[in-house]
């Protein structure tokens with residue numbers, strides 16, 4: 001049976017038009033027309049503002065870059081974020097590129113859900129995917145994609161045939177490992193969209209921070225990092241929007257501190273990089289409720305505007 005027929009998506013508009021019984025239900029269906037974030041200019045929509053804990057009642061880490069109503073770039077795909085992607089009104093067929101900071105579960109678990117959903121859209125172009133290289137603990141970006149969709153050993157190898165170029169409903173994923181240092185490296189460019197990265201410290205996990213330039217605006221994503229080294233400041237220099245991860249409170253010690261940066265470090269980086277606006281995301285039970293303390297620590301070092309992210313928040317970049 002033709003896969004397109006099984007989806008039923010191509011015939012639903014006709015049903016809406018001609019079947020009275022469907023009119024009411026169709027009227028309540030969210031659609032791309034409901035999308036309002038980034039309809040003009042550049043904006044970042046938060047698809048996941050939480051960490052790994054489900055009790056924070058937030059999707060895990062993910063962000064969507066909009067330009068003039070087009071979804072252009074997704075940064076990370078933590079658990080729950082694929083639902084938020086749908087709620088945003090975005091289409092996978094619009095995306096130019098998918099970027100990963102690292103492959104912890106809370107940054108990558110919804111990747112196969114995004115890809116499977118995209119099969120019901122009319123994407124023909126390849127989808128470039130960039131992320132870190134691997135080590136003994138973590139897969140590289142190429143391995144990560146292959147671990148899901150590889151023909152022989154992929155967990156979802158039943159879908160491997162869907163990603164053969166030229167087949168109906170198929171497109172090719174193009175994963176790349178980004179070997180970066182503390183000096184920003186240019187990774188991707190298409191039209192007015194470009195991305196560069198630095199390596200950041202996040203325990204033993206290969207991790208990147210990303211600088212996305214789109215429509216003349218600069219958006220920087222810290223990803224998860226303890227903030228050590230000069231790379232993130234260099235990457236974030238003069239950013240219009242800096243999205244930093246507020247995973248630990250001030251005074252954190254031990255493994256928490258070795259993996260994540262406290263508010264004082266975030267504030268210092270924002271100040272040193274002269275960013276125009278700071279958004280705090282990756283909010284966890286240990287930081288939720290401590291916003292006043294967090295803001296106070298940041299204000300000791302950085303005097304620009306600070307916002308705390310919630311799922312589906314839209315941050316226009318001006």
Ligand SMILES: [Zn+2]
Nearest residue numbers: 061104106224
């Ligand atoms: Zn994380």
